[in-house]
Amino acid sequence: xxxxxxxxxxxxxxxxxxxxxxxxxxxxxxxxxxxxxxxxxxxxxxxxxxxxxxxxxxxxxxxxxxxxxxxxxxxxxxxxxxxxxxxxxxxxxxxxxxxxxxxxxxxxxxxxxxxxxxxxxxxxxxxxxxxxxxxxxxxxxxxxxxxxxxxxxxxxxxxxxxxxxxxxxxxxxxxxxxxxxxxxxxxxxxxxxxxxxxxxxxxxxxxxxxxxxxxxxxxxxxxxxxxxxxxxxxxxxxxxxxxxxxxxxxxxxxxxxxxxxxxxxxxxxxxxxxxxxxxxxxxxxxxxxxxxxxxxx
Amino acid sequence: xxxxxxxxxxxxxxxxxxxxxxxxxxxxxxxxxxxxxxxxxxxxxxxxxxxxxxxxxxxxxxxxxxxxxxxxxxxxxxxxxxxxxxxxxxxxxxxxxxxxxxxxxxxxxxxxxxxxxxxxxxxxxxxxxxxxxxxxxxxxxxxxxxxxxxxxxxxxxxxxxxxxxxxxxxxxxxxxxxxxxxxxxxxxxxxxxxxxxxxxxxxxxxxxxxxxxxxxxxxxxxxxxxxxxxxxxxxxxxxxxxxxxxxxxxxxxxxxxxxxxxxxxxxxxxxxxxxxxxxxxxxxxxxxxxxxxxxxxxxxxxxxxxxxxxxxxxxxxxxxxxxxxxxxxxxxxxxxxxxxxxxxxxxxxxxxxxxxxxxxxxxxxxxxxxxxxxxxxxxxxxxxxxxxxxxxxxxxxxxxxxxxxxxxxxxxxxxxxxxxxxxxxxxxxxxxxxxxxxxxxxxxxxxxxxxxxxxxxxxxxxxxxxxxxxxxxxxxxxxxxxxxxxx
Numbered sequence: 001x002x003x004x005x006x007x008x009x010x011x012x013x014x015x016x017x018x019x020x021x022x023x024x025x026x027x028x029x030x031x032x033x034x035x036x037x038x039x040x041x042x043x044x045x046x047x048x049x050x051x052x053x054x055x056x057x058x059x060x061x062x063x064x065x066x067x068x069x070x071x072x073x074x075x076x077x078x079x080x081x082x083x084x085x086x087x088x089x090x091x092x093x094x095x096x097x098x099x100x101x102x103x104x105x106x107x108x109x110x111x112x113x114x115x116x117x118x119x120x121x122x123x124x125x126x127x128x129x130x131x132x133x134x135x136x137x138x139x140x141x142x143x144x145x146x147x148x149x150x151x152x153x154x155x156x157x158x159x160x161x162x163x164x165x166x167x168x169x170x171x172x173x174x175x176x177x178x179x180x181x182x183x184x185x186x187x188x189x190x191x192x193x194x195x196x197x198x199x200x201x202x203x204x205x206x207x208x209x210x211x212x213x214x215x216x217x218x219x220x221x222x223x224x225x226x227x228x229x230x231x232x233x234x235x236x237x238x239x240x241x242x243x244x245x246x247x248x249x250x251x252x253x254x255x256x257x258x259x260x261x262x263x264x265x266x267x268x269x270x271x272x273x274x275x276x277x278x279x280x281x282x283x284x285x286x287x288x289x290x291x292x293x294x295x296x297x
Numbered sequence: 298x299x300x301x302x303x304x305x306x307x308x309x310x311x312x313x314x315x316x317x318x319x320x321x322x323x324x325x326x327x328x329x330x331x332x333x334x335x336x337x338x339x340x341x342x343x344x345x346x347x348x349x350x351x352x353x354x355x356x357x358x359x360x361x362x363x364x365x366x367x368x369x370x371x372x373x374x375x376x377x378x379x380x381x382x383x384x385x386x387x388x389x390x391x392x393x394x395x396x397x398x399x400x401x402x403x404x405x406x407x408x409x410x411x412x413x414x415x416x417x418x419x420x421x422x423x424x425x426x427x428x429x430x431x432x433x434x435x436x437x438x439x440x441x442x443x444x445x446x447x448x449x450x451x452x453x454x455x456x457x458x459x460x461x462x463x464x465x466x467x468x469x470x471x472x473x474x475x476x477x478x479x480x481x482x483x484x485x486x487x488x489x490x491x492x493x494x495x496x497x498x499x500x501x502x503x504x505x506x507x508x509x510x511x512x513x514x515x516x517x518x519x520x521x522x523x524x525x526x527x528x529x530x531x532x533x534x535x536x537x538x539x540x541x542x543x544x545x546x547x548x549x550x551x552x553x554x555x556x557x558x559x560x561x562x563x564x565x566x567x568x569x570x571x572x573x574x575x576x577x578x579x580x581x582x583x584x585x586x587x588x589x590x591x592x593x594x595x596x597x598x599x600x601x602x603x604x605x606x607x608x609x610x611x612x613x614x615x616x617x618x619x620x621x622x623x624x625x626x627x628x629x630x631x632x633x634x635x636x637x638x639x640x641x642x643x644x645x646x647x648x649x650x651x652x653x654x655x656x657x658x659x660x661x662x663x664x665x666x667x668x669x670x671x672x673x674x675x676x677x678x679x680x681x682x683x684x685x686x687x688x689x690x691x692x693x694x695x696x697x698x699x700x701x702x703x704x705x706x707x708x709x710x711x712x713x714x715x716x717x718x719x720x721x722x723x724x725x726x727x728x729x730x731x732x733x734x735x736x737x738x739x740x741x742x743x744x745x746x747x748x749x750x751x752x753x754x755x756x757x758x759x760x761x762x763x764x765x766x767x768x769x770x771x772x773x774x775x776x777x778x779x780x781x782x783x784x
Contacts, residue, residue, distance in 0.1 A: 265384055
């Protein structure tokens with residue numbers, strides 16, 4: 001028997017929750033880059049957000065250079081839960097923390113990116129994690145995933161709110177070092193941009209390996225695995241068919257009303273588990289109180 | 298070793314509750330099949346045992362905790378309710394409440410998660426609660442009542458309680474259900490694919506649908522306040538003027554499926570009894586005991602929730618009984634074997650007759666290859682308080698022993714005993730009543746009290762409380778029993 005090449009996913013929920021809770025400020029000096037009335041806040045607390053995260057990763061990994069950077073530099077195999085927790089903390093920080101804290105977190109990420117350079121073994125091309133083109137792909141897929149999955153499994157955004165969200169998130173792109181002029185600022189621009197990158201995408205072995213892991217993480221307890229199966233189906237169902245085909249994943253069951261309800265149930269259970277972790281309820285209450293105070297003024 | 302994540306829990310909670318109900322419903326589920334749901338059964342067993350000693354404290358603590366209502370986070374719209382309690386959360390909350398019978402057998406992570414879920418549901422804003430009242434009663438609360446306190450005084454399981462004064466001057470408690478919650482929970486319980494898959498992990502698959510149907514029935518039943526109001530009215534009428542038992546009356550014209558208005562009752566909570574004298578605790582216990590068995594043997598009805606949160610204490614043995622959401626009415630044919638069992642075992646000393654009555658009731662298979670001595674030995678613990686005259690203290694240890702015996706899948710009787718569906722709810726005597734009395738370490742001559750109540754003896758008053766009760770009974774000749782509600 002060979003040793004399991006990966007660390008188990010045990011602790012994934014607990015560590016993501018801890019990172020999340022620690023990233024929601026107690027008493028912020030300002031409302032950060034988005035603020036209580038923003039669509040960004042609304043989507044960050046939407047039931048669909050775990051699916052959005054998974055769908056974004058599935059899209060991001062299809063870019064061979066983005067994937068190569070992760071594959072050759074990240075410690076995700078050794079500590080997958082830690083890697084996801086760090087991402088979750090970063091997103092919570094730029095969404096909810098005061099501006100100075102968001103800028104500090106972004107500066108740290110930019111510093112790490114400077115060391116992430118190399119040659120992709122599949123395409124033979126050089127990559128550089130600070131390359132705005134790569135960063136933009138990661139950014140745009142995240143924004144796209146939020147809109148798509150909220151529409152399928154959460155509270156759908158109206159067309160104007162979708163445009164607002166894309167525009168709001170330009171600030172997030174700038175934080176990681178993408179010049180504002182390069183960043184889509186409306187849904188139409190986002191769609192055009194995503195289509196323009198599509199020819200460069202492919203399901204490399206590294207992409208498949210990492211996503212296979214993510215879709216079926218070893219070490220998940222049986223019950224969480226049941227829930228994860230629905231989250232995974234939801235993410236696969238939210239992918240464009242061409243993207244799913246690049247991985248060679250079979251199409252998930254058709255999204256009937258009852259299937260959609262089932263996925264929402266799974267997300268509700270997952271959210272309840274998350275809520276059961278120390279500090280998460282209080283973090284959410286901090287967000288809710290700020291949102292409420294803003295609504296009143 | 299795989300690390301167990303908190304998540305597991307929900308499968309385990311659901312399976313534990315479902316198996317508990319299943320075991321109660323058909324009792325002697327064959328051992329092999331139960332063994333396959335090993336983890337869940339262990340939960341149920343451990344939970345049951347520890348329930349007896351710890352649950353009252355847990356309940357009391359939960360009750361206190363719920364007093365800290367987060368009005369600053371109040372739900373303001375039906376959408377707020379949906380995002381807080383939709384997508385299974387309402388179902389998990391309900392199931393969590395039902396799991397209180399196995400609560401302490403769950404891992405700390407599960408218990409924490411369930412209690413956090415409970416905490417995550419803030420009250421409704423005054424406006425939202427007012428809208429529900431208006432939808433239900435046809436008038437805003439300020440018009441439906443002379444005075445209305447917009448600030449809720451307590452959380453109810455899927456609603457909250459407001460104080461008000463009616464136009465004719467009565468002080469009332471108005472329980473208001475979260476808007477849309479009943480529909481959300483019902484819809485979630487109809488789409489059972491997820492629950493079914495989660496249950497398959499721990500429960501034998503062929504039983505899953507039956508378990509889910511059982512859970513669904515129970516939960517949906519508790520969502521309808523009208524049922525509860527009708528029950529409470531009947532009981533209040535039955536016990537009207539009783540010297541020790543008080544049941545708040547229902548204001549029928551101000552009660553609907555989602556709003557129930559009852560006379561406002563105040564008193565000490567169960568937790569406060571810890572600081573009362575043992576004499577007071579004994580009296581309170583005697584009242585609870587009389588209420589339970591008088592209701593069963595004379596009114597042929599049983600309130601299925603002997604749990605500490607459902608009592609208010611006033612001293613001198615006077616107790617207010619709350620919450621009639623789960624009431625079972627019996628026919629004489631259903632009661633007869635239970636009465637026979639008590640009589641054969643405790644009065645006639647007739648083990649063979651006892652066994653025959655058990656078989657007649659469906660508790661024991663007729664062909665069970667076990668000796669009558671074994672049957673008696675196994676069952677005696679349930680009757681321990683009433684087999685002999687004289688004062689006896691019900692302790693937490695006794696309550697634990699009862700629950701342990703009830704869940705004992707290894708006993709020689711286990712595979713031949715069952716609890717027929719119509720008696721399921723009565724098992725809450727074994728699981729709940731003794732836990733309450735044990736928590737009070739109550740002492741009384743339970744046998745003498747029982748003899749007053751047993752229809753085949755109807756003995757003289759055994760205590761001062763019994764004497765006062767006899768006076769009350771004499772004052773109401775020919776009063777009707779609590780009759781089964783028309784379907």
